[in-house]
Amino acid sequence: MTVFYCSKCGATLTPDLTALPAVPTVPGIEDARPEGAQQAPPTVPRVCYAIETEPWGAPFVVQEDQENPAPSQPRGILMATEEGFVASAGGRDTIVVHPDDAPALRPLPNGENSSGCCGPNGTEGLNRACPCGARVATLAADCFGPYELHLDPVRTYAFTPQVEEVPAGT
Numbered sequence: 001m002t003v004f005y006c007s008k009c010g011a012t013l014t015p016d017l018t019a020l021p022a023v024p025t026v027p028g029i030e031d032a033r034p035e036g037a038q039q040a041p042p043t044v045p046r047v048c049y050a051i052e053t054e055p056w057g058a059p060f061v062v063q064e065d066q067e068n069p070a071p072s073q074p075r076g077i078l079m080a081t082e083e084g085f086v087a088s089a090g091g092r093d094t095i096v097v098h099p100d101d102a103p104a105l106r107p108l109p110n111g112e113n114s115s116g117c118c119g120p121n122g123t124e125g126l127n128r129a130c131p132c133g134a135r136v137a138t139l140a141a142d143c144f145g146p147y148e149l150h151l152d153p154v155r156t157y158a159f160t161p162q163v164e165e166v167p168a169g170t
Contacts, residue, residue, distance in 0.1 A: 002049065002160045004095060004102075004151055008134035013156060014101050020050040023096050026075055026146060038118040039141055042098045043075060043148040049097045056150060057090035057138050058125040072123070075146040079123065094150035095158070099139055102149055104131055107139075116142035126152060 001016035026043050044050055054074045062083045063069050069078055069085035079086050105128040107114055113127035114120035120127050122140030128149070130136050136155040140146050 002158045004049075004097075004156050004158050006130040006132060006134055006136055007155050007157050008136075009130060009132035011104065011130050011132060013104060013130065013136065013151065014049075014097060015047065017047055017049045017097065017101060020044065020048050023050040023052055023074065038143045039147040040145070041147065042100075043146050044096050044098050046098045046101060049095050049101075052094045052096050052150065053092055055088040055090050055092055056094050057088060058123060059089050060086035060123070061089045063087045075148070076123075077145055091153065093153045094138075095153060095156065097149050097151060099141060099147065099149040102128075102137065102151070105129065105137055105139075105149075106131065108135065113138075118143035121145055122148075122150070126155075 001018060003012060003016055004014045005012055024043060056073050060072060063085045066084045071077055072079035072086055073088035108127055108129055113124040115124055119141035120139050121142040122138050126135035126138050128137040128139050134155060136152055138150045140148050
């Protein structure tokens with residue numbers, strides 16, 4: 001079990017979470033969304049976390065192969081700018097959690113970095129802050145992408161208590 005904390009103030013951001021071996025594979029976003037729902041099912045189940053080893057989030061760079069572009073980031077959609085299709089050049093090793101497992105996090109003032117039609121799409125950078133005001137996470141919760149929360153691995157830290165085994169017969 002692991003708890004994540006704010007690197008700036010030490011506030012507890014999550015309950016005890018269980019590590020998954022990898023970020024779960026999610027069916028196609030359109031296939032996974034229940035009829036009438038504005039969000040896909042969460043990528044990570046409650047009280048679990050996984051490490052995203054691929055680049056995720058802002059900034060984005062132009063992809064070399066414009067004829068066969070890849071999604072802009074894991075579990076994402078194709079994104080394009082005036083220069084062409086782009087791919088994430090964001091950080092690696094973000095911690096992916098269920099959005100409800102970090103209830104103390106708050107949106108940034110004035111919806112900063114939270115563009116999207118039904119929720120923040122997670123492509124503009126950190127959009128969630130600790131109660132102390134430190135920007136620590138990015139919520140992706142728009143209707144056309146995944147539903148997940150990425151904790152920044154530099155702005156947060158994990159603590160996993162080591163359980164000492166008591167010898168039998170003591």
